[in-house]
Structures are given as C-alpha cells and as structure tokens.
Amino acid sequence: MAVRSSAETSLQGAVLPVPYRVRSRVQETSDTWTLELDPLAETVEPRAGQFDMLSAFGVGEVPISTSGDHDGPGPLTHTIRAVGPVTRALCAAGEGTVVGVRGPFGNEWPLAEAAGHDLLVVAGGIGLAPLRPAIRHALAHREDYGALCVLVGARTPRDLLYVHEIERWRSRLDAEVDVIVDAAASGWHGRVGLVTMLIPGAMIDPESAVAFVCGPEIMMTLVVRELMDRGVSPDRIWISMERNMRCGVGHCGHCQLGPVLVCRDGAVFRADEMTPLTGVREL
Amino acid sequence: METLAELIASSPVFAGMTDEDLALIAGCAWNIGFKVDEVLFREGDDADTFYLVRRGRVSLELHTPDRGGIVIDTAEPGDVVGWSWLFPPYHWHYDARAVENVRAIAFDGACLRGKSTEDTRLGYDLMQRFAAVMIDRLKHTRFRLLDVYGGTFVG
Numbered sequence: 158m159a160v161r162s163s164a165e166t167s168l169q170g171a172v173l174p175v176p177y178r179v180r181s182r183v184q185e186t187s188d189t190w191t192l193e194l195d196p197l198a199e200t201v202e203p204r205a206g207q208f209d210m211l212s213a214f215g216v217g218e219v220p221i222s223t224s225g226d227h228d229g230p231g232p233l234t235h236t237i238r239a240v241g242p243v244t245r246a247l248c249a250a251g252e253g254t255v256v257g258v259r260g261p262f263g264n265e266w267p268l269a270e271a272a273g274h275d276l277l278v279v280a281g282g283i284g285l286a287p288l289r290p291a292i293r294h295a296l297a298h299r300e301d302y303g304a305l306c307v308l309v310g311a312r313t314p315r316d317l318l319y320v321h322e323i324e325r326w327r328s329r330l331d332a333e334v335d336v337i338v339d340a341a342a343s344g345w346h347g348r349v350g351l352v353t354m355l356i357p358g359a360m361i362d363p364e365s366a367v368a369f370v371c372g373p374e375i376m377m378t379l380v381v382r383e384l385m386d387r388g389v390s391p392d393r394i395w396i397s398m399e400r401n402m403r404c405g406v407g408h409c410g411h412c413q414l415g416p417v418l419v420c421r422d423g424a425v426f427r428a429d430e431m432t433p434l435t436g437v438r439e440l
Numbered sequence: 441m442e443t444l445a446e447l448i449a450s451s452p453v454f455a456g457m458t459d460e461d462l463a464l465i466a467g468c469a470w471n472i473g474f475k476v477d478e479v480l481f482r483e484g485d486d487a488d489t490f491y492l493v494r495r496g497r498v499s500l501e502l503h504t505p506d507r508g509g510i511v512i513d514t515a516e517p518g519d520v521v522g523w524s525w526l527f528p529p530y531h532w533h534y535d536a537r538a539v540e541n542v543r544a545i546a547f548d549g550a551c552l553r554g555k556s557t558e559d560t561r562l563g564y565d566l567m568q569r570f571a572a573v574m575i576d577r578l579k580h581t582r583f584r585l586l587d588v589y590g591g592t593f594v595g
C-alpha cells in the first residue's frame with residue numbers, strides 16, 4: 158500500500174483507525190514485544206518521536222511511540238510493554254492479526270536542531286523505544302553531529318531492550334554507548350547503578366551538547382537534574398512526556414498538563430518548559 | 441612514571457590535598473592488581489584494606505540463599521572501594537570482586553586511622569572526603585529504591 162511522505166496526519170487517519178497486519182512479533186523482555194506492522198490502506202510515514210494510537214479491536218486503544226527506522230520504507234514498528242488489557246492484547250497479537258492504527262501524532266525529536274552539536278541520548282527502561290529512531294538516524298548521519306553518546310539504563314540485564322542492536326552500536330568506534338542496570342546477578346560484567354551515574358563520565362561538551370531523554374517521569378526528572386549539574390542548559394534538554402493521550406489531536410483534553418496538551422504540543426518538550434509543569438505539587 | 445602520591449592525587453576523592461598529606465597517605469598505600477573474578481574482599485572479613493580503582497571494574501556483591509550472588513554496585517576507575525575500615529567493627533558488609541583485570545592502589549586502613557588520630561586535621565579532611573563519597577552513593581542508592589523503571593510507563 159502507498160505510504161505518503163507528508164508528515165501531516167490526514168483527518169481520516171486521525172479519526173479512523175487504519176487496519177495494519179502484524180508482519181512479525183518479537184519478544185524483547187518478559188513483558189515487552191516489538192510488532193512490525195504492514196498497512197492495509199494508505200498511511201502517513203511517522204517521524205522519530207511521534208506516536209500512534211494502536212487499537213486491539215474489541216479491547217481498546219493506547220498511545221505507543223514508534224520505534225522503527227524512519228529513514229526509509231519499511232514496516233511500522235512499535236515496541237509495547239504489556240501493562241494493561243489493551244497492551245496485553247497487542248502484545249499477544251500474532252503474525253497475520255489485524256490491529257488498528259491512528260496517527261502519527263505529536264512532534265518529533267529535534268534532530269535537525271541538534272545537528273552540529275554533541276548529542277547525548279539517555280534512555281531508561283522502555284524509554285529506549287521512542288529514542289531508537291533518533292539514535293538510528295544519528296548513527297546513519299554520523300557526520301552531522303559532534304560526539305554521540307547513548308546511555309541506557311534498565312532494571313536488570315533481562316529488562317534491556319534491543320540487546321543485539323545495542324551490541325552493534327557499542328562496536329562502533331564513532332559513538333559512545335554505555336549500559337547500566339539497577340541490579341544484576343553475579344557474573345554481569347557491566348555497570349550497576351542508576352543511569353544518572355553515567356552522565357558525569359559522558360564524553361560531551363556540556364556547553365553546547367543537546368540531550369534527548371526518555372523514560373519514566375521520575376527517571377527523566379533525575380536525569381535532567383544531573384544534566385543541569387553537569388552544565389547542560391535545560392533549553393537544550395528534550396524529554397518525551399507520557400500522559401493519558403486519547404484523541405491524539407488535542408480535542409478531548411485528557412492529556413492536558415497545565416497550558417499544554419501533550420498529544421498536540423508534544424510529546425517531545427524542552428525541559429525548561431516542562432519542568433515547571435511537572436514540578437507542581439498541589440493543584 | 442608517576443609516584444604513588446601523584447596517582448592518589450589524580451583521583452577525585454583525594455584531589456586537592458596538600459603534598460604533605462598525600463605523602464602521609466602514600467606511606468600507607470601500595471600498588472596492587474587483581475585478575476578477572478579475583479576477590480578483593482569477602483563479607484565478614486576484617487576491613488583492614490580498602491582500594492582506589494585505577495583500571496578495570498569491581499563489582500560489589502551480596503549473597504543470598506535464594507537468589508545467589510547479586511551485584512549491588514560497581515566501582516570504576518577513580519572510585520574508592522570500601523569504607524568499613526573507617527568504623528568499628530571494621531568488617532566488610534559485602535563481597536568485592538574484579539569484573540575485569542583491575543589495577544588499584546591498596547590502603548592500609550589501620551595505618552590511616554593511626555595517622556588520623558595523630559593528626560586530627562588530616563583525619564577530619566579524610567572523613568569529609570569519604571563522607572562525600574558515601575553521600576553520593578547513598579543518593580544514588582535512594583534513587584534506585586524508587587524503582588524508576590517500574591510503574592505503568594509504556595513508551
């Protein structure tokens with residue numbers, strides 16, 4: 158089926174789910190699967206950082222960031238963690254199953270703005286999935302960036318996503334890729350600790366580096382704090398927010414956070430714009 | 441070739457110390473190496489020696505009956521391994537094992553305690569430096585208690 162290159166989601170694509178057939182389903186961890194989907198109708202190509210509303214027909218719909226390659230034609234890729242009925246149904250969707258996709262929605266990682274600067278990518282847990290298209294893009298256009306540093310944190314080694322791909326990234330001589338886990342069984346040869354512990358040693362120029370951060374909100378809060386301690390200005394730190402996105406186009410208001418609608422204005426935000434909103438203790 | 445005092449001075453924990461203090465500390469120190477999987481110390485052993493990692497990685501491990509060995513922390517070049525030598529009963533609370541070939545500087549804890557008792561200014565300085573290390577480790581340990589990768593975040 159045709160894939161339109163326009164970044165604009167059509168009205169129909171925003172409202173009506175487009176049917177996609179599951180091409181492949183790969184288990185990443187005990188609770189996380191990656192689905193590759195082929196469209197059964199005309200679709201819009203997503204950009205790194207955007208999300209789709211995925212439907213398991215008869216169960217419900219959830220927002221999931223795209224996690225595949227956006228630099229060329231290929232299947233739509235989503236990595237999904239099974240935490241509720243809809244995500245469990247999507248993770249169970251075998252080859253040939255038809256699922257619904259609305260989108261893509263939201264903005265993108267500012268890869269063009271980061272060009273010419275050192276790029277630091279910090280991912281926690283499944284937060285690596287929304288960042289993977291940006292990392293792939295930076296590696297494929299390596300000459301566009303200064304130092305490239307990818308820091309990945311996970312709960313345990315068993316919870317690491319894309320292990321083989323991380324190994325390939327680590328084998329490159331033109332990028333620094335480091336992994337750290339909260340705890341590991343004896344015999345683990347990597348580092349143990351929170352991903353924030355990797356930031357002081359990252360080979361970047363904090364005066365000009367641009368940082369992309371994605372993971373659970375508490376992890377991003379700690380990472381932003383550590384990056385600022387390192388001297389990275391918050392207006393050069395970008396974070397991907399997750400809220401209760403429902404419509405995807407800023408109409409329903411479920412994902413409102415102060416003056417912003419995360420689905421429409423994000424989900425990628427500058428840390429200096431978002432921190433005052435997420436730091437509110439009482440409303 | 442760098443002297444022991446110069447090597448010690450190049451680590452963050454001892455950075456900025458006077459030459460006299462570094463010479464005193466170096467008098468309690470020596471170079472040491474550990475091969476992969478070699479144990480630096482074991483839980484319950486007397487904490488009479490601690491280490492400054494120069495090269496390689498050291499894992500700090502706890503052993504549990506049901507889960508076996510669990511790596512609770514790792515030490516990298518520039519990190520100090522162990523502070524139980526500072527406080528009674530001077531016993532290690534975990535195992536330390538070389539994950540890679542390790543080059544380190546070993547310190548005689550009793551020797552440093554003795555010098556600190558004789559020179560309380562040096563003792564206070566050392567205590568401040570090790571307190572900073574402990575606070576940093578405590579901060580990161582508390583963050584990990586938050587189980588930051590848990591919850592319902594789905595990406």
